[in-house]
Amino acid sequence: MSPAQGAAQQIDDVYVKLFTRGKPGKVEIGAPDSDPVARIIETINASILRYVGATLRDAELAQLLQPDRVLVRTIPPAGIEALTIWIAPRHVVALNRGLALFVYRLARAFAAHVIDRTPADPPAPPESRTAGIIATLLDWMASPVRAPLVDDWPTGSREIRTAENFATAAERFVLAHEVGHILHKHLIADSAKVDLSQASLPELDRRPVDQEIEADVSGTFISIESMQHEGIDPRAAVTGIYFFFRALQLGELVGAIEVDEAHRPAQERLAICDHVIGERYGSHAPVFRQWAHSTDELLERLAREALAERDRRRTVATARIEEVLSTTTWSTGPRDIVRDTALLKEMQSLMSHSPSAVIEALAASLLDADTYKQLLEGARSAEALEQDDRWRRHQIAHFITRYAPEPVKQALGVHFPIIGGQE
Template sequence: MSSTPANAYLERLQRNLFAATGEDPERLQEIGDKTMATVLGGATKVGFPDAEAIPKILQEEFARGLAMRPSRYEDPLTHMLMVRLADDLEKTAGTLGYELPPRPVFGTLPLGQLNASAIAVPDSSEHLIVFQKGLFGFMNLLAKAVAASLPWVDEPEGGGVSFSTDVDKIREHLKSDSEPAARLADFVASYVVEGDPHRSQQYFLGGPAMRLAEILRYGGELFVLAHEYGHIVSGHLESDHRTEQVADETLTIVSEPWVKEHQADYIGMILAVSTMHHEKDLDIAMAFGAVDLVFSAMALVDAALGVVAVNDPEATARSDTHPPAQLRQAMLREMLDRALDDEAQVAAARLFAETLDEIMQVLWDSIAPYLSELHARGVRPSPIWGIAPA
């Protein structure tokens, strides 16, 4: 673990901000070992090819993460995930002609919302890109719930499997299979109330749904980082900064007026979809759907926080620095015409995004009463969301 101003600043922020939310900073050093135990325990349950080799692969990844992580409070496996996402994005940025400065330092913090931020390091030219605690785990679990919500059918010819985007069939499927909604209620409550989506029951998928879940997870996580890279390639890191008080820390955040957020969304979408399509050989519609799902995830967490805090799904959806998630989502869908010159691809991408939207709405309708019940019982959001107890 190297020592730079950015690394030292990240470690200080993690120590102070996590302590302010009631987390014992020293316990954070144990997170990596617990992550390994969880992943290794479930590695052979999901039907991976060469499942017996997975523990060894993960042990090697864990060792690399320990050596590379920028702070002793950072989970090694989460850090390696960030590094690999950055490797993929930077390769794509080069092929698209974007010139990137030296890589920022990555980390996780209790930011108060499902998002990421670029932070200027005091008395230094370095920057951090930090993600809300639990964001990657939440996107992983959400991708599984969404993929499991689609009705999968065997193709009569060719022996393949496909899913239906017919909204009525999706609703019927979710009526007959309550597990996706039950799982969603479990991990949303764990994230909102306990501050950690992984305190929910483990969620393993098999079959074709597992592959789609992996695409949605990867694309969603990629876009969250790609959005911050959108700020970088747009020169936002060199422009005006604003300060924000988080607990007892005053953070210098890259200025984020709405126009810059939309600009970073667009460039981030180009980077993420191009990476998924050209580097991973994934369908553009699925790649865009994974990007679009990020905004649905943000809206879902905002609504869940509002219900648990004050029994109002709209209560926490407003931000002085970021446009509403639904507005950002609508803007990107509109800008698809600018990014793609193939009308059929644009139509397919929008259709898949709208299908995922329908799934999220049905799932929300299923879990909202449970969240309202939590509020009625006096349960309130975790301090990582920065919401004062009512």
């Protein structure tokens, strides 16, 4: 092969990779300065460690649980809640950022129905509107992105404060659960013995079910009593525990969070935590549960309506995206900018309301580099290529994907640069 031929081949290979589907982005553990979730989590972690440090009598554990030896990081959306890894000489607690964002936005959605309104406050939005917002959140979690790519919608300052309180109380339980693993000296992945670049997150988070139950029990006590230690009403802590498990249950129902032999369904775990609240706090337990029970009923009602609305939207979106992929023509020649723009706007609107149906259809239509190259090489002519259903569906799917939000492109393995809004 001559140098000119080699250069031409290299250009062709770059072209093919640009217009095809590659591997999704790799999951990394980190806490970028721009990640507000990580900052909030670090604050909660510091509060928990202050409480644990004040109550521990075991000198070895007290050293392990010093603030500089339990670090908090976030991981991109995944099928787990959180995990703890030993990276000597520290434990690193990594939380699922997609789930944390879902918990906050779920709280933001239903907070408008929780606050006690005064005559000066505007009325709460209809529950149907809130259920519609939750339906969108759930469908983003059901998609391969596993994170709610939804901008914060306008709401009042009291609702925002209430949502933040719910979310931080819920995340406190998650962190307290992970601290419980450390306290009980449970099986924790050791970075010196595991290749972190190769192991999957579920593999790193695998341990006997009795250890998960112990961590839930300890996490319940630590969550409640660390908030009391900070002068916060224990009813808020119990509400956070209930809220977290209801959010987790919704994540499980749409496939965003995995249930396995160790990590039992959220409903079972909540029942265990509720039982130990009754045993540990006795006559105080009914009072501790007051807020939790009232908000739990509201969230269950909204969730039922949201799940039904999500199913309805998916049915409509699935039919429409299939119609687009089946009937839209695509040319190797000049593009019809007006038609393409209209198509793109419709698909972006459809994705904003029912992302899972759209993203799944795009994923099924996108071709990898080898298959795409075979189609190009096997086509007798440009006209024949335009008639090839696989090529045509791929071109449409790739066009839609490269204008999708960056996390969608990453999840689908499409890395097509858009410069100044132009291809």
